[in-house]
Amino acid sequence: MSLKEKLEVLADAAKYDASCASSGTAKRDSLKGGIGSTEGMGICHAYAPDGRCISLLKILLTNYCQFDCHYCINRKSSSVRRAAFTVDEVVDLTIGFYRRNYIEGLFLSSGIIRNSDHTMEQLVLVARKLREDHGFKGYIHLKTIPDADPEIVAQAGLWADRVSINIELPTTSALTRLAPDKSEKRITGAMAEMKTSILEAKEASRKFKYAPRFAPAGQSTQMIVGADAATDVQIIDRASSLYQGYKMRRVYYSAFSPIPDASAVLPLQRPPLMREHRLYQSDWLLRFYGYEPFDIQDAAENGMLPLDIDPKLAWALKFRSAFPVDVNRAERERLLRVPGLGVKAVKTILATRRYRQLRLDDVARLTQSIAKVRPFIVTLDWRPTLLIDRADLRRLVAPVEKQLELFAG
Amino acid sequence: MRAAPARVVRLAAEDDWDGWRDAARRLLAARVAPDAIVWQARESADDLFAAGGNDLPPEPQLELRVPRAFPALAKSALLHKDSERFALLYRLLWQVTEHPGLLNDHADPLVRRVELMAKAVRRDIHKMHAFVRFREVEVLVEEGAEGHTRFVAWFEPEHHIIRATAGFFVRRFAQMAWSILTPELSVHWDGEVLSESIGADRSQAPSGDPLEDMWKAYYAAIFNPARLKIGAMTKEMPRKYWKNLPEAQLIAPLIAGAQAREATMVAQHVAPDERGISLQGLAEEAQECRRCPLWKGTNGCVFGEGPGDAKLMIVGEQPGDEEDKAHRPFVGPAGGVLDRALTQAGVERSAVYLTNAVKHFKFEMRGKRRIHQKPDTSEIEACRWWLDQEIRLVRPRTVLMLGATAVRGVTGKAATIGKMRGSPLHLPQGDGLVTWHPSYILRLPDKDAADRAYGNLVEDLSLALEKSREH
Numbered sequence: 001m002s003l004k005e006k007l008e009v010l011a012d013a014a015k016y017d018a019s020c021a022s023s024g025t026a027k028r029d030s031l032k033g034g035i036g037s038t039e040g041m042g043i044c045h046a047y048a049p050d051g052r053c054i055s056l057l058k059i060l061l062t063n064y065c066q067f068d069c070h071y072c073i074n075r076k077s078s079s080v081r082r083a084a085f086t087v088d089e090v091v092d093l094t095i096g097f098y099r100r101n102y103i104e105g106l107f108l109s110s111g112i113i114r115n116s117d118h119t120m121e122q123l124v125l126v127a128r129k130l131r132e133d134h135g136f137k138g139y140i141h142l143k144t145i146p147d148a149d150p151e152i153v154a155q156a157g158l159w160a161d162r163v164s165i166n167i168e169l170p171t172t173s174a175l176t177r178l179a180p181d182k183s184e185k186r187i188t189g190a191m192a193e194m195k196t197s198i199l200e201a202k203e204a205s206r207k208f209k210y211a212p213r214f215a216p217a218g219q220s221t222q223m224i225v226g227a228d229a230a231t232d233v234q235i236i237d238r239a240s241s242l243y244q245g246y247k248m249r250r251v252y253y254s255a256f257s258p259i260p261d262a263s264a265v266l267p268l269q270r271p272p273l274m275r276e277h278r279l280y281q282s283d284w285l286l287r288f289y290g291y292e293p294f295d296i297q298d299a300a301e302n303g304m305l306p307l308d309i310d311p312k313l314a315w316a317l318k319f320r321s322a323f324p325v326d327v328n329r330a331e332r333e334r335l336l337r338v339p340g341l342g343v344k345a346v347k348t349i350l351a352t353r354r355y356r357q358l359r360l361d362d363v364a365r366l367t368q369s370i371a372k373v374r375p376f377i378v379t380l381d382w383r384p385t386l387l388i389d390r391a392d393l394r395r396l397v398a399p400v401e402k403q404l405e406l407f408a409g
Numbered sequence: 410m411r412a413a414p415a416r417v418v419r420l421a422a423e424d425d426w427d428g429w430r431d432a433a434r435r436l437l438a439a440r441v442a443p444d445a446i447v448w449q450a451r452e453s454a455d456d457l458f459a460a461g462g463n464d465l466p467p468e469p470q471l472e473l474r475v476p477r478a479f480p481a482l483a484k485s486a487l488l489h490k491d492s493e494r495f496a497l498l499y500r501l502l503w504q505v506t507e508h509p510g511l512l513n514d515h516a517d518p519l520v521r522r523v524e525l526m527a528k529a530v531r532r533d534i535h536k537m538h539a540f541v542r543f544r545e546v547e548v549l550v551e552e553g554a555e556g557h558t559r560f561v562a563w564f565e566p567e568h569h570i571i572r573a574t575a576g577f578f579v580r581r582f583a584q585m586a587w588s589i590l591t592p593e594l595s596v597h598w599d600g601e602v603l604s605e606s607i608g609a610d611r612s613q614a615p616s617g618d619p620l621e622d623m624w625k626a627y628y629a630a631i632f633n634p635a636r637l638k639i640g641a642m643t644k645e646m647p648r649k650y651w652k653n654l655p656e657a658q659l660i661a662p663l664i665a666g667a668q669a670r671e672a673t674m675v676a677q678h679v680a681p682d683e684r685g686i687s688l689q690g691l692a693e694e695a696q697e698c699r700r701c702p703l704w705k706g707t708n709g710c711v712f713g714e715g716p717g718d719a720k721l722m723i724v725g726e727q728p729g730d731e732e733d734k735a736h737r738p739f740v741g742p743a744g745g746v747l748d749r750a751l752t753q754a755g756v757e758r759s760a761v762y763l764t765n766a767v768k769h770f771k772f773e774m775r776g777k778r779r780i781h782q783k784p785d786t787s788e789i790e791a792c793r794w795w796l797d798q799e800i801r802l803v804r805p806r807t808v809l810m811l812g813a814t815a816v817r818g819v820t821g822k823a824a825t826i827g828k829m830r831g832s833p834l835h836l837p838q839g840d841g842l843v844t845w846h847p848s849y850i851l852r853l854p855d856k857d858a859a860d861r862a863y864g865n866l867v868e869d870l871s872l873a874l875e876k877s878r879e880h
Contacts, residue, residue, distance in 0.1 A: 004626050011630035029580035037581040043539045044645060046656055048632040049664050051641025058631060096620050097627075099560060099585065100543045173697035177690050229698050229794055257635035258671060273636055302701050302787045348515040355514040362516035 001083055007093070009083040013063040013074050014109060016259070017166075018222055018252040020044070022055040022104035022139040025161040025217040034135020036098060036105070038161070042139075043104050056107040056141060057097050061085055061122055065111030069168070069179035071227050073259040074111050080261060084113070087122060091129045098138055105139030105161075106130070112145065120148035120156070127159035139217075146186045150193055157197055162217040162249070165190050170238045174228030191246040194219050198247070218249035225279060226271025227256040231303030233296060236282050240293045243286070253279040278305045285312060288343050289336045309398045313339040316376060317394055326378040327358050339397065340372035372397055415447045418463050420495065423450045423569040423593070424488050430480075431465075433499050438469030443503050448495030478512045479505055485527035488569045497523060533568045538577055540564070540650050543587060544618035560587040563614030563653060571596055575603055590614050621655050628656040634667035684717025684802050691798055695768060701791035703769035703784070708733050713764025713799050721756070721877040722805035723747075724796065726814040726846055727767035730779050738763050746847035747811075750863065754870035762803050766818025767792045781848075789817050806839045807877040809869065812846030830865060833876070840876050844869035 001009075023042030030036055044053035062084035063074040073080055085093075094106045108126055110119050123142050130136040142160040144153050156163050165187055169175045172184050194215070201214030221242060223235060230238075239251040255276035282305065285291035289312070299305060299315040306314050316323060316339045325334050327349055335346045345367050352358065352366070360382040364370040375384045375397060418436075420428040429448075436446060483498050491497075501523055505511050514520055543560035560582070566574075571594045578587065579598055588597045590609035597604045642660075651657035692712035698704060711728035714737060731741035739747050751758050766789055772779035784792075796818050800808065810816045816824035819841060820834065826843055834841035845862045853859040 004623055007623060008626050008630045011627050015631045015633050030583045031580060033584060035582065035584060037577075039577070039580075041535070043535070045539050046628065046654065047642040047646040048628065049639055049642050049660055049667065050633045050636045051638025052633075053645065054628065054631060057627065093623070097624060099582070100545070100618065100620060100624070101541050101562070101581075102624050171697060173694050177694050229694060229700055231700055234699065255636065257633060259635075260673075270635065273638065302791050303699070304791075351513045352515045355510055356516065358516060365516050365518070365521050 003089060003093075006083040006085055006089070007059070009081050010059045010061075010063060010085060013060045013080070013111075014058045014107075016073065016254065016257070017058065017107070017109065017143075018052070018254040019141070019164065019220055019250070020053050020055045020058060020107065021141075021162070021217075021220070021250060023217070024249065025139060026213060028137040030135065030137050034137055035095065036137035038104075038137065038139055045102055045104065055104045056139065057094055057103045057105070058107040059085070059090070059109075061087075061090060061108060061110035061119075061126070062113055063111050064113050067112055067179070067181040069182065071168075071178050071224055071256060071259075073261070078261050087125050087129060090126050091134070094130060094138075095134055095136070098136075103138075105136075105141070107141040107143075109143035110145075116145045116147040117149050117152060120145045120152045124152060124155045124159065127156065131159050141217075144190060144194070146182065146190050150190075153190065153193070154197055157194070157201070157215040158212055160215055162220060163194060163215045164220045164222070165194070166222040167191075167238070167242065168222070168224060169228055170223050170225075170230040170235045171228055174230065178227060188246070191219065191221070191242075191248075195246045218247065220250040220252065221246075221248055222252040222254055224256050225253050225276055231300070232275070232279060232282070232305045233293070233300050233303040235279060236286070236296045237293050239283060240286055251283060253283070272307060274307045275305075278307065278311055282311045290333055291315075309394065310339070312337070313372075313397060317397075320393075323376045324378045324384050325376060327363060328353050328378075328380065338373060338376045340367060340369055340376075342368075416441065416445055416464070417447045417449060418465070418495075420448070420450045424572055425450065426484055426487055429487060429495055429498070432463065433502055434469055434473050435466045436499070437473060437502060437506065438471070439466035441466065443496065443500040446496065446499065448499070450495075473506075475502065475505055476509055476512050482512070482523060482527050485530045486523045488530045488573055489526040490568045491526060494526060497526075530568050530570060533566055534570050534574050536650065537564060537566050537570060537574050540646075540654060541578070541589060542653065542655060544615040544621070546615045548586075557586065560585055561615050562587070562589045563609070563611050564589055564591050565653060566591060567649075569593065572605075579603060625656050625659055629659055629663060632663055634663070634670040637664065637667050639664065681718035687802050688713070688717050688799070691795065691802070695795055698768070698795070700794060701769075701788045703767065703771050703788055706772075707770045709736060710768045711736055711738055711765065711770070712768060712795075713762055714738060715762035715764075715803075716760065717762075717803060719760060719762035719803055720806045721760070721809065721873055722762040722764065722800065722803055722807070723809045723811065723873075724815040724819055725763070725765045725811045726848070727765050727784055728770045729781055729848075730770065730772070733770035733779075738765055742851060743846070743848040746850055746863070746866075750847070750866045750870055753867045754874060756870055756874050762799070762805060764796065764799055766796055766815045768795055784814060786817065789814060790821075793818055793821070800838055804838060805877065806879070807842060807873050808836060808839065809842045809844060809873040811844060812849060815846070816843055830869065842869055842873050842876065 021042055023040065025038050027040060028038050042055055044055045046054040048054060063080065064082050064084060065074045065076055068076040090108065097103045108123055110123055112119050127140050127142055130140065140160045141162040141164065142156045144156055144163050144165050146165060167187055168179055168182065175182060175184050198215050198218060201211065204211035205213065223238065225235060242248045242251050253276050255271050255273050257270050282296045285296065286293070295315060296311060298318060299311045305311050316337065322337060325338050327335065332346060332350060335341055335349060348366050349358065356362070357380045360370065360379045363373065363377065363379055367373055375393060418432050479502070486494060486498060497519065501519055504519065511517060512520060515524065541562045541564050543562045546559050546561055548557055548559045571589070571591055575596045578589065584600060586599050588595060590613060592610065593608045595606045595609050597606065695710045695712050698710055704710065711732050725739060728738060729741045729743065732738055748758060767784040771782045771784050771788065773782050808819055810819050813824045813826060816822065819836065824843065826845055829843040834843070845866055847866065850859050850862045850866065853862060
């Protein structure tokens with residue numbers, strides 16, 4: 001099999017992992033040797049027509065696997081074409097792509113070959129060779145193998161910027177059904193160990209300048225949405241406990257998508273992609289807007305978030321008595337609840353109102369869409385007297401359905 | 410009052426921050442009003458009016474004080490392609506010295522305009538970091554000598570950002586020799602020194618690279634055809650950049666092929682002999698279902714039963730008291746009526762897949778008795794997740810729906826049984842037939858009406874059996 005064919009097979013096998021972040025790690029450059037840099041902000045070097053960012057070379061070392069997880073295209077019983085890279089092939093490909101400015105670095109995962117320890121050792125070896133032999137300063141994300149020896153997993157943290165292990169499914173019952181070889185206990189156990197190592201290394205680097213770095217961009221995880229019966233509220237509850245319990249930097253939600261040669265126990269229809277989007281919006285509300293999981297529950301109907309409007313708007317429509325909010329007086333927490341006002345807009349409003357009393361025009365200049373915000377705010381010259389009580393408010397503020405963009409050629 | 414004659418200030422280049430700052434300091438100290446100045450950037454290196462030829466006021470004695478946020482903001486905005494930017498910035502500077510708090514007033518039109526300019530420039534810089542594509546070339550220094558490798562890129566930024574981005578590429582590719590050619594200016598790094606030359610055109614850039622095919626292969630393989638989100642792509646990678654991105658040639662064919670690829674994936678069916686195992690798995694998972702609150706107080710979920718490759722599926726409303734206790738559908742009084750009708754219609758119960766639209770018993774306590782309650786729309790909707798999967802797995806040729814709840818569960822639409830009886834519905838999976846629910850027949854007070862309805866049920870079962878044998 002040619003290298004190109006291997007790349008096709010092993011990138012295809014890796015694409016169901018949503019994560020492609022390259023941000024939030026330590027600053028590095030190659031002025032004193034080697035190649036590469038990281039400057040804090042992640043860079044997306046391309047976007048695919050699925051709307052996902054391509055920041056890293058995201059591949060599997062091999063898609064041979066001993067596990068038989070039903071949602072996974074690489075499961076043992078799948079008839080998918082198999083391939084395996086050598087360690088050097090991955091290293092050379094990463095450097096070759098990096099030199100041409102195609103990527104920020106490498107996101108390496110793997111099927112389980114021989115045993116978990118061996119697989120993890122190979123992943124670590126790729127990262128070590130990149131760092132030691134090539135002086136690679138770019139971003140490395142390693143997937144860790146749940147059952148591998150903690151010693152080897154710990155080495156991953158020494159070479160990589162980020163490590164991750166997927167929780168896979170929001171409920172334990174679904175994990176048992178769909179990933180019979182995986183155990184929730186082992187997954188969360190590995191997360192807990194990783195959290196401890198990351199916190200210890202942070203502590204050490206505060207005390208000693210040259211303390212070894214350990215996964216400076218933290219750990220992340222992914223949940224598959226729509227392959228089991230879990231509701232949006234169950235998913236968000238789970239995510240919230242992952243953020244708190246394991247200090248996750250990110251929880252990714254991946255709408256289950258049909259795979260070639262699907263297993264018999266999978267739902268055959270995919271969930272709407274909008275559902276995934278609403279979950280990300282809720283995730284943002286939890287992390288940056290001061291919402292709690294019970295707020296998301298309030299915004300939902302029978303555990304499911306509306307698809308036609310975003311969760312913040314859904315919450316606002318249910319709690320109309322919390323509005324209108326006076327942009328000239330209200331505290332930050334209340335401004336953050338206004339549909340259409342983002343974190344940045346709220347910050348600008350807070351800074352600006354120290355210098356002037358805001359009028360509707362002023363707010364319009366600071367936000368994307370004043371039409372969305374207007375029913376929920378009070379300004380010096382504007383008060384939405386009746387609007388907030390109107391029964392058809394939802395129709396007035398909900399986005400107009402757009403036709404799918406068709407493509408010429 | 411007559412306006413003062415305009416004073417022309419020529420800057421050395423489009424991105425001449427130092428020149429602008431020096432001129433602005435002198436002009437401001439001399440209180441030259443914004444309206445009295447015409448700002449220009451020198452167009453090319455051989456422009457007759459070289460910078461420094463400006464007739465500027467002397468260097469001010471006192472250091473000019475501006476808010477700390479000003480230089481950072483102005484330095485970015487100055488790179489904007491808008492030819493008014495030098496004047497706008499001087500006007501902003503003029504106002505800021507009078508009102509030092511002005512920069513915090515983000516609603517001020519001038520402040521906002523400059524902020525948006527700076528933002529556009531920062532975005533352009535970020536996109537240049539992302540979308541520059543180097544191509545490897547062998548450079549022969551002289552005839553016969555050993556060549557060296559150089560990485561050359563062609564890029565067309567929107568604003569005047571080449572010098573501002575060069576540092577990023579130096580830090581990243583410090584040990585490589587590279588050049589970035591743009592229409593306005595070209596920068597070159599030899600591993601130690603950054604140099605500049607005049608703008609280039611595309612034909613001077615290399616046309617290919619040995620690894621580009623691999624990159625395209627990667628781009629095509631990492632794309633998931635089951636999730637097209639074209640808007641999300643073009644928002645972050647607008648079309649104007651596509652012409653210089655080798656992988657962008659693939660976008661149109663990938664989109665064109667995507668729907669077809671997804672259709673083949675979805676069209677795959679589970680082999681008949683595996684369906685039983687799959688249903689078993691679903692039934693076990695459904696025991697933990699919390700999609701609606703009906704699970705509370707029940708003995709568990711009553712899942713469908715029957716062969717995984719049944720040709721006929723019968724969908725009822727919901728389990729009742731006895732079904733809940735027995736964990737099986739249609740074993741109570743209504744089940745008795747159904748069994749009788751099945752026999753009369755010549756349908757073998759064991760060959761039929763029997764299930765309910767709602768899989769938990771909904772009831773109200775009346776004394777010690779659990780009295781059946783009709784499930785509401787949201788509960789039916791929540792439970793469709795399971796019913797859909799049962800139908801998709803079993804792939805029956807005919808689905809017989811008993812009562813309005815079953816019709817809503819299967820089709821998602823409201824129904825009037827009396828009107829719909831007798832005319833088959835076209836379901837994506839096959840034929841759909843509608844009939845009375847046996848418990849409706851049990852509840853009819855009028856004996857004749859009940860007999861008639863029972864007769865209908867038997868007829869409809871026969872019809873369903875016949876339909877399921879067609880094709």
